[in-house]
Amino acid sequence: MLPASADFDRVRRGANARYDSQQPLAVARCASATDVVTALAFARQQKLAFTARSGGHSYLGGSTGTGLLIDVGAMDSVQLEGERATVGAGAKLVDVYDTLISAGRCIPSGSCVSVGISGITLGGGIGVLDRAYGLTCDTLLSARVVTADGQQLECSDTQRPDLFWALRGGGGGQVALVTSLSFQTHAVAPLAQFGASFALSELPAVMAAWQAWPQTLPDAVWAQLALSTQGVYLRGVAIGDVAAMQPHWNGLLARIGRTPGDAFLVARSYRDVMLGDCMAFSRAQCHLPSQNASGQLGRVAMAASSDYFDAPLNAAGINALGAALQQRRDSGRAGAVLLNLMGGAIARVAPDATAFAHRRALFSAQYLAELPVGTTAATLDEAATWTHGMRATMQAWSSGGAYVNYLDGLISKPAEVYYGANLARLRQVKQAYDPLGLFKALPDLA
Numbered sequence: 001m002l003p004a005s006a007d008f009d010r011v012r013r014g015a016n017a018r019y020d021s022q023q024p025l026a027v028a029r030c031a032s033a034t035d036v037v038t039a040l041a042f043a044r045q046q047k048l049a050f051t052a053r054s055g056g057h058s059y060l061g062g063s064t065g066t067g068l069l070i071d072v073g074a075m076d077s078v079q080l081e082g083e084r085a086t087v088g089a090g091a092k093l094v095d096v097y098d099t100l101i102s103a104g105r106c107i108p109s110g111s112c113v114s115v116g117i118s119g120i121t122l123g124g125g126i127g128v129l130d131r132a133y134g135l136t137c138d139t140l141l142s143a144r145v146v147t148a149d150g151q152q153l154e155c156s157d158t159q160r161p162d163l164f165w166a167l168r169g170g171g172g173g174q175v176a177l178v179t180s181l182s183f184q185t186h187a188v189a190p191l192a193q194f195g196a197s198f199a200l201s202e203l204p205a206v207m208a209a210w211q212a213w214p215q216t217l218p219d220a221v222w223a224q225l226a227l228s229t230q231g232v233y234l235r236g237v238a239i240g241d242v243a244a245m246q247p248h249w250n251g252l253l254a255r256i257g258r259t260p261g262d263a264f265l266v267a268r269s270y271r272d273v274m275l276g277d278c279m280a281f282s283r284a285q286c287h288l289p290s291q292n293a294s295g296q297l298g299r300v301a302m303a304a305s306s307d308y309f310d311a312p313l314n315a316a317g318i319n320a321l322g323a324a325l326q327q328r329r330d331s332g333r334a335g336a337v338l339l340n341l342m343g344g345a346i347a348r349v350a351p352d353a354t355a356f357a358h359r360r361a362l363f364s365a366q367y368l369a370e371l372p373v374g375t376t377a378a379t380l381d382e383a384a385t386w387t388h389g390m391r392a393t394m395q396a397w398s399s400g401g402a403y404v405n406y407l408d409g410l411i412s413k414p415a416e417v418y419y420g421a422n423l424a425r426l427r428q429v430k431q432a433y434d435p436l437g438l439f440k441a442l443p444d445l446a
Contacts, residue, residue: 007293008027013064017374024051025067033180036146044438054119054178055117057112058407063119072118076090077091078091080099080100084182092114094278094286106188106270107136108129109136111276114287123171123172123405124136124168124169131344132220136183137169137356143156145176145177163175165355171443174441175429192238196259197262198260203321206234208255210252211362213248214341221239222238227339237268301371301380305390307390308402309361309365309399317394325337333386335387336370337368340363340364342364369386384408384409403418404418
């Protein structure tokens with residue numbers, strides 16, 4: 001597609017409207033691995049800058065650009081054979097969830113259903129069932145890729161294990177372009193969903209109880225604290241029925257010291273939880289407009305950063321977090337912090353077993369500012385400064401690491417922060433499979 005094409009403007013736009021001003025020279029809409037080889041060869045021969053897109057959700061606009069956009073979105077097939085699912089590189093989570101759940105199987109992954117399966121898997125894959133089943137990359141059995149020299153290769157634990165290691169947490173577009181992924185699935189099961197709202201002033205009691213909860217919590221339970229300038233929302237999902245979850249939920253509320261009027265614990269189907277608001281849409285509608293002409297999902301302009309915490313916050317750390325949100329509220333600007341419990345199956349994988357290094361974290365943090373499409377660049381730059389600044393605010397208590405799927409362009413040494421002790425090995429794999437540095441993703445591994 002060229003800029004004069006009728007649908008070019010719709011297709012070129014990624015999920016983050018902050019980067020709408022970046023217009024590619026052309027979009028190569030690949031329908032097969034052979035198309036990917038052709039597009040990559042053309043970019044190489046013409047010395048064109050290029051970027052690859054699965055879902056278009058790169059926080060820093062890394063799935064758009066001003067050169068050639070290699071879009072694998074049409075490669076969205078999902079096939080299940082026994083317990084093994086083989087998924088095209090361009091499938092979105094809605095495609096994966098809808099197909100697999102209909103067959104009674106699924107994989108652990110994220111809650112934003114328009115995210116591309118390749119991007120979330122290659123960065124690790126935090127999701128609402130990861131304490132029970134692991135990160136998305138932990139269920140990866142094999143992958144097919146196109147390398148910088150145009151070869152189509154298969155990799156797994158037994159075939160090119162070094163490349164397979166790098167694909168599990170090394171980030172998208174770093175070493176090769178993925179064309180398909182094969183996963184170990186799990187059987188769907190009944191779920192229980194819970195939640196409750198608290199005032200921002202109650203953060204010390206809520207945070208203290210929440211971060212201590214895993215000491216008695218089964219791995220089948222995941223929970224999040226969504227902190228905003230308006231208050232604190234505690235929510236989560238448990239595998240199993242309400243009766244099994246009730247004592248854990250009651251115990252948490254008792255430790256907090258208050259049961260809010262909106263507190264709930266209800267039985268939900270697996271499909272309802274994983275597809276969320278998309279239950280009201282058709283599958284085609286449950287996409288971004290750039291992904292499907294019928295897509296009805298909205299876009300935002302946003303900035304974000306992240307942290308990992310290997311130990312509970314003390315009183316000073318909790319107060320620092322609350323004070324930062326209070327100041328943000330007083331300034332009249334948008335800001336939120338999402339804290340996700342980790343541990344469980346995530347921690348049962350050694351930190352050096354995959355490129356994802358943050359296995360010892362008790363919980364992760366995403367510092368986030370979401371604003372309407374059309375927000376000025378100055379406002380978005382200020383939001384990026386605030387989200388990045390939260391890392392400095394919390395550095396006395398964090399591990400210093402960050403999540404490569406939540407890219408922050410203001411981190412001074414990003415590769416060290418995202419990959420930690422795994423960086424040296426990741427650079428070795430990069431040198432072996434992309435010696436000329438054709439793939440220039442963020443953060444740069446060169």
